[in-house]
Structure formats: C-alpha cells, structure tokens
Amino acid sequence: MSSRKPLLQTKGLGIQFGGLKAVDEFNFSIDNNQLFGLIGPNGAGKTTIFNLLTGVYTPTSGQILLDGKTINHSSPTQITQMGVARTFQNIRLFKDMTVLDNVKVGLHHSHQYSLLASILHTPSYFKGEMAMDEEARSLLRVFDLEKFANVKACNLPYGKQRQLEIARALATSPRLLLLDEPAAGMNPTETAELMETIKVVREKFSVAILLIEHDMKLVMGICEKICVLNFGTVLAFGTPDEIKNNPDVIAAYLGNDA
Numbered sequence: 001m002s003s004r005k006p007l008l009q010t011k012g013l014g015i016q017f018g019g020l021k022a023v024d025e026f027n028f029s030i031d032n033n034q035l036f037g038l039i040g041p042n043g044a045g046k047t048t049i050f051n052l053l054t055g056v057y058t059p060t061s062g063q064i065l066l067d068g069k070t071i072n073h074s075s076p077t078q079i080t081q082m083g084v085a086r087t088f089q090n091i092r093l094f095k096d097m098t099v100l101d102n103v104k105v106g107l108h109h110s111h112q113y114s115l116l117a118s119i120l121h122t123p124s125y126f127k128g129e130m131a132m133d134e135e136a137r138s139l140l141r142v143f144d145l146e147k148f149a150n151v152k153a154c155n156l157p158y159g160k161q162r163q164l165e166i167a168r169a170l171a172t173s174p175r176l177l178l179l180d181e182p183a184a185g186m187n188p189t190e191t192a193e194l195m196e197t198i199k200v201v202r203e204k205f206s207v208a209i210l211l212i213e214h215d216m217k218l219v220m221g222i223c224e225k226i227c228v229l230n231f232g233t234v235l236a237f238g239t240p241d242e243i244k245n246n247p248d249v250i251a252a253y254l255g256n257d258a
C-alpha cells in the first residue's frame with residue numbers, strides 16, 4: 001500500500017443552513033487521475049459538496065484537504081489557482097463572447113501582463129496574446145471546437161456549449177475537475193459523445209474527475225468509484241457493479257434504471 005496523500009480528501013465535512021444539514025459527515029477521497037461519480041436524488045447535497053470543495057461555501061464542520069493541506073477557508077479564486085476547476089449545472093458561459101475568448105478567459109491566470117503593457121499594447125503584450133491564442137485553439141481542437149472559434153458561445157449547439165465549458169475549465173490547468181451534471185439536457189447522441197470526451201480529457205490532461213450526474217448509463221459507464229448521497233449523508237460507496245447491486249441503492253435511487 002502506498003502512503004502518498006490523496007489529491008483531495010474530506011473528513012467529517014458538513015454544512016448547515018439554518019436547521020437543515022445539507023451535508024453531514026461526508027468522508028471521501030479522490031486520487032490523481034481517478035474518475036469518481038457522485039450520485040443521489042434531487043436535493044441530496046451533491047451541488048452543495050461542489051460549492052464546499054470550491055470555496056463558494058465555508059464548511060460548518062469537518063475539513064477539506066487538498067494535497068493534505070486544509071483549504072476550508074480558501075477563496076474560490078485561490079482554490080482554482082491550487083488546481084481545482086468546475087463546471088456548473090446551468091451553463092455559465094460568457095454567451096456574447098466568442099468560443100475562443102471564453103477559453104482565453106480561463107487562460108488569463110497563467111498569462112499576466114502589467115497594466116501598462118495591456119494599456120500600451122507593448123510587444124510583450126502581443127507576444128503573450130498570440131501564445132494564449134494558440135493555447136486556446138489547441139484546447140478547442142481536443143473538443144473539435146476550433147471550427148467554431150469565432151462563433152458567439154450562445155450560437156453553439158447545446159451539447160457543444162457543455163463541451164466548451166469543460167474546455168474553459170481545463171484552461172486553468174486543473175488537477176481536479178468537478179463536472180456538475182454535464183449531460184443535463186443532452187440528447188442520447190450528445191451524451192455518448194460527452195462520455196468519450198470525458199475519457200479523453202482524463203487521459204490527455206491527467207486530471208482527476210469528480211462527476212455529478214443523473215444519467216446512470218454515463219456514470220456507470222465511465223466512473224471507477226461511485227458515492228451515493230441521500231439527505232446529505234453517504235448511503236453507499238463502491239464500484240459501479242457494487243452500486244448497481246446494492247439493495248439500498250436500488251430501493252432508494254436507481255429503481256429500474258440500474
């Protein structure tokens with residue numbers, strides 16, 4: 001057994017909103033390059049966990065450790081800089097910006113100019129802009145989006161908008177990518193394409209992926225481990241087969257979809 005630290009770990013993590021324990025005693029860990037699914041019915045606490053892991057909410061109990069160091073009080077920006085990126089349940093692209101510019105927004109953290117350089121458009125500014133352009137285009141290529149580089153994000157087909165969100169998240173060079181219902185609203189063809197994309201992203205970018213998803217075919221098809229939440233607490237942990245065959249899970253969540 002290796003003694004190395006998990007990439008991200010939670011210990012007794014919880015948050016309470018008034019009298020409601022939205023997440024309680026959540027213990028979980030994810031290793032580099034692992035693909036983990038987080039499932040459960042509506043209101044189980046999945047998105048709240050993402051909000052805790054990304055600094056949107058501060059836990060009321062427990063700990064979140066990234067590389068073994070607590071990030072309980074880190075801001076969303078600091079957590080992004082530490083290598084955690086996310087997408088949202090409802091698409092949050094800059095709809096009136098081009099596809100290329102949406103990705104460049106994500107790259108800005110690694111290409112910073114002085115205020116003077118950006119106002120005066122100095123040669124170093126142009127060099128940086130060109131490098132960023134090329135980096136953004138190479139990311140778009142992975143998603144077969146380069147042909148849409150100059151199209152406004154809002155004019156992309158829905159499935160492609162979801163893929164662009166993932167591309168933008170990857171532009172921040174994460175080690176952990178949190179995907180919140182990436183297949184929501186997709187048709188079966190788009191979902192199948194997304195499934196392949198997630199596999200490619202994991203391999204090509206060497207990221208760990210934590211995936212919230214209601215589409216059981218997608219979750220069962222790509223995740224190595226799955227955590228099932230119910231009323232803010234863990235109902236089951238296991239491989240897809242273990243989860244499919246867990247009677248509590250079948251009774252409570254999966255019904256005939258498993």
Ligand SMILES: Nc1ncnc2c1ncn2[C@@H]1O[C@H](COP(=O)(O)OP(=O)(O)OP(=O)(O)O)[C@@H](O)[C@H]1O
Pocket residue numbers: 017020022040041042043044045046047048049089
């Ligand atoms: N800021 C908040 N204030 C009060 N209650 C909240 C807040 N955020 C989440 N909740 C509550 O916490 C519970 C968990 O919500 P959450 O959105 O995390 O569920 P979910 O599992 O992501 O559901 P879904 O699958 O529908 O997205 C819900 O009862 C929700 O109303």
